[in-house]
Amino acid sequence: MRAPSGGAGMHFDESADQRRERLGDLLDRLAQAAFVFGVGEAVAARVYRDTVAWMSAAVILGYGVVALGAARLNRKERTELACAIAATGLLLATSLLAAIQPELHAPLALVPLLAAVVAYPYLSGRPLLLLLVAVVLETASVTWLGEVLLPATHLPRWFLLFYRSAATATVVGLIAYFLWQHRSRLEERFRDEKGRRDRLERAIGELSERELAARQLSWRDPLTGLSNRRLGLDRLKEALDHPNTDGSKSALVFVDLDDFKKINDRAGHAFGDSVLVAVAEGFRAAVRNTDTLARFGGDEFFLVMPRVSGALDVEMVARRLLERLSARAPQTPPGLEISASLGLALAPDHGTTAEELLRVADAAMYRAKADGGARFRWAGETTVPEPELEDSGEIEAPNPSA
Numbered sequence: 001m002r003a004p005s006g007g008a009g010m011h012f013d014e015s016a017d018q019r020r021e022r023l024g025d026l027l028d029r030l031a032q033a034a035f036v037f038g039v040g041e042a043v044a045a046r047v048y049r050d051t052v053a054w055m056s057a058a059v060i061l062g063y064g065v066v067a068l069g070a071a072r073l074n075r076k077e078r079t080e081l082a083c084a085i086a087a088t089g090l091l092l093a094t095s096l097l098a099a100i101q102p103e104l105h106a107p108l109a110l111v112p113l114l115a116a117v118v119a120y121p122y123l124s125g126r127p128l129l130l131l132l133v134a135v136v137l138e139t140a141s142v143t144w145l146g147e148v149l150l151p152a153t154h155l156p157r158w159f160l161l162f163y164r165s166a167a168t169a170t171v172v173g174l175i176a177y178f179l180w181q182h183r184s185r186l187e188e189r190f191r192d193e194k195g196r197r198d199r200l201e202r203a204i205g206e207l208s209e210r211e212l213a214a215r216q217l218s219w220r221d222p223l224t225g226l227s228n229r230r231l232g233l234d235r236l237k238e239a240l241d242h243p244n245t246d247g248s249k250s251a252l253v254f255v256d257l258d259d260f261k262k263i264n265d266r267a268g269h270a271f272g273d274s275v276l277v278a279v280a281e282g283f284r285a286a287v288r289n290t291d292t293l294a295r296f297g298g299d300e301f302f303l304v305m306p307r308v309s310g311a312l313d314v315e316m317v318a319r320r321l322l323e324r325l326s327a328r329a330p331q332t333p334p335g336l337e338i339s340a341s342l343g344l345a346l347a348p349d350h351g352t353t354a355e356e357l358l359r360v361a362d363a364a365m366y367r368a369k370a371d372g373g374a375r376f377r378w379a380g381e382t383t384v385p386e387p388e389l390e391d392s393g394e395i396e397a398p399n400p401s402a
Contacts, residue, residue: 020079027071027086029177033170034064041163048155056101063093221295223273224280232294232302236354239306240347251314253303254343254361255283255321258373260299263336275338282324287317302361311346311378318342318376341368342376350379 038060045053066089074082155163219231227235239250257279264272276299283301287293292304303321308314325340343365351357360379368377 020074020077023079023083023086024071024074027067027074027082029174030086030090031064031067031071033174034060034067037163037167037170038064040166044155044159044163048159050155052101053155056097059093059096059100063089066093221280224277224295226280226284226301227292227294229294229296232292232296232304233354235292235294235306236304236357239304240352240354240357243348244307248307248309249349250347251305251308252345252347252357252361253305253314253318253321253376254296254345254358254365255301255303255340256365256369257299258339258341258369259336263338266336279325279338279340283321286320286324291317302358308346311344314344314346315376318344322374322376339374341365341373343368343379344376345379 038057041053041060042057044050045057067086070082070086070089073085219228220226221228236250236252244250257275260272260275263275276295280293280295280301283293283303287303288305290305290307292306294302294304296302303317305314305317321342322340325338343361343363345351345357345361345364347357350360357379364377364379364381367381368375371377
């Protein structure tokens with residue numbers, strides 16, 4: 001249940017158990033104080049044979065019994081009834097004591113203030129205003145009675161001073177205790193809220209880190225660490241959707257390892273995976289920082305070059321890929337060599353969409369493979385270079401617009 005507060009406008013969300021615990025604490029302390037002062041005044045009444053003091057002691061002890069009974073009801077989860085009985089008993093007891101022995105019980109003027117201190121964090125509006133009015137009236141009436149009425153007791157003056165001092169100290173102590181308790185609850189609540197906020201911030205941070213890691217994983221090939229097919233195609237589409245305004249072009253290089261199935265069949269898939277990792281490392285060192293090297297799937301790779309001046313730039317990178325492939329390839333079983341066939345395409349010369357470039361670059365790659373592999377071919381290229389040019393590594397650049 002949400003109970004509005006007064007004062008600084010704080011709010012307390014108290015459960016039934018918390019309300020019951022708070023009321024039980026108040027009743028226990030009131031009962032203890034009542035029995036201590038009741039017994040003390042009873043002893044003084046017997047010693048000095050003061051009938052009025054006997055009556056006051058009886059009232060105080062009676063309220064102690066009432067407070068204990070209310071505490072028992074509170075433990076049985078009858079909190080509202082316990083609160084009503086304790087409040088009614090306190091009002092009657094203070095009124096009787098003020099009438100019987102005003103000179104001895106003037107500190108009772110502080111008791112309503114104690115009630116206000118205990119209740120104010122849980123009241124606001126009209127209930128709080130009524131409580132404050134009751135505090136003022138009770139304080140004024142007890143003080144007035146103590147001043148205007150004739151002394152009604154024969155107890156010695158030193159006992160009156162001691163009794164009033166002890167009663168005042170007790171009520172002030174209870175007020176200080178409940179103020180401290182209220183502050184402790186506030187601090188605990190703030191700590192809990194700060195702890196929840198910190199835990200929430202940590203949880204959000206962990207989720208963000210996990211989301212970032214998951215996003216990175218979703219864009220990366222788990223084996224080679226290169227961009228995966230999805231990211232590579234996105235980069236290709238981005239390059240084609242935003243043509244360069246300085247006259248440069250975009251290029252696509254499609255790569256397929258030659259006879260890679262034989263490596264897997266003869267050396268095993270674990271060795272085949274190591275070959276793919278080594279190939280990826282070699283390819284990564286051969287491309288520019290502005291390019292995107294991605295694994296298309298299996299033993300196929302592709303390179304997106306968003307800005308090239310022409311065919312010579314693409315061929316230069318293609319030759320570096322072939323060189324890195326032979327230099328970084330791991331030791332293979334006898335009779336097996338690692339090589340690759342490359343298909344090259346320019347945009348907009350060979351296509352204006354990702355699908356068109358992939359199709360023509362893939363076809364060019366298959367022509368390179370049909371010509372013996374370990375070489376590159378351009379999209380739209382139909383002639384086969386002379387053998388001596390192949391052997392020398394000098395491959396004539398075709399016309400990209402063919």
